[in-house]
Amino acid sequence: MNIVVIGAGLAGANAVEELRTQGYTGDITLIGAEPHPPYERPPLSKGLLLGAADPDSVFIHDTAWYADQQVDLLTDTTVTDIDLDTGHVSLADRQLSYDRLLLATGAQPRRLPLADGSGADVLYLRTLDDALALHARLTEHLLIVGAGWIGLEAAAAARQAGGTVTVVEPAALPLAHVLGDQLGLLFADLHREHGVDLRLKTSVAAIDHTRGRTTVRLTDGHELTPDLILVGIGAEPDDHLAASAGLATDHGVLVDARLRASDPHVYAAGDVANHDHPLLGRIRVEHWDTAIHQGRHAARTMLGDDEPYTRQPYFFTDQYDLGMEYVGHVGPNGYDELVIRGEFTSRITTAFWIRDDHVVAGMHTNNWDAIDQIRTWIGREADGDLRNPAIPLADLAAPAGVKPTASR
Structure with missing residues (x-):
């Protein structure tokens, strides 16, 4: 089997790494439009921008890693066309065949x-x-x-x-x-x-x-x-290549719960994937964590794994001396309640968004021990203690072990 990945960003790099981790020994080609090998994007507006991180620290692997893993990494390379009927992608000077194709083309600034x-x-x-x-x-x-x-x-x-x-x-x-x-x-x-x-x-x-x-x-x-x-007014999914090839798109490449596109040999992950999440419905997430985990999940799906991708969205920010982590998804239906613990003077807080008596999202600011407990509440029924800001998060009983409910 021959696998081609279009998009040498975080999702694409994690996909090819996972393919090798899972024991896949066939051909892999990773194609990126930028002149650099795959790198992490969060430092671009955080550590690297501040000067606290060296530019070389953002790369996921050095170029030698791709050669060692027998991944054909093509940088500064543009894919001009995808032929779904013949299973080929066109570059400026040649065509490449594929048995499985992963689209990880990301997004572009609005x-x-x-x-x-x-x-x-x-x-x-x-x-x-x-x-x-x-x-x-x-x-x-x-x-x-x-x-x-x-x-x-x-x-x-x-x-x-x-x-x-x-x-x-x-x-x-x-x-x-x-x-x-x-x-x-x-x-x-x-x-x-x-x-x-x-x-x-x-x-x-x-x-x-x-x-x-x-x-x-x-x-x-x-x-x-x-x-x-x-x-900085947002981003748009880079789905024009997929659309021109005839794949189903709607503000991103439409993929099913397992990250499979409308063609049985094509998959999508990361910013470009409009995913039919089993709990959240149609969702497209432009965050670091999703790119990593969807890239890995798509790799396993290409190798025959039939599990749906169910991970909740997660993102973080660092601004001055404030750090924040957020998990979950409020979605287009919004929320009925917002429970905030802590006080804004110290900016040490936790918050839970609740809809129909269930927690749909949670976050903290400067409370770095809280995120694991916050994760346990996502999709669970909110009880009276959770709704009571006077009860510290650490003193809350673990949520009842019920199956998380859909939050469409």
């Missing part, structure tokens, strides 16, 4: 045409080269468009480097659509305390770049002259 067409210095933070370019300019005046995870992590890095930072966000609070107003306020206060000019209910109205000087007018009437504009 563009801001107003910025792109302005002539100003504009960056998007997605690649290793993006992070290195941004790191070199953190001490300048940085305008960040979007107060999501990338925008806020970049703001924290710039302030810690001594830069001037303005963040514009059309919503009333940062991250409120993910965390709710109370926890959104926690992050707003955190950044303002560290000197970020956080302008909420505001967006960019106009950008003028004349004779090397950039002037930005905001919808609140304020004007500023940043040295660099960083756009």
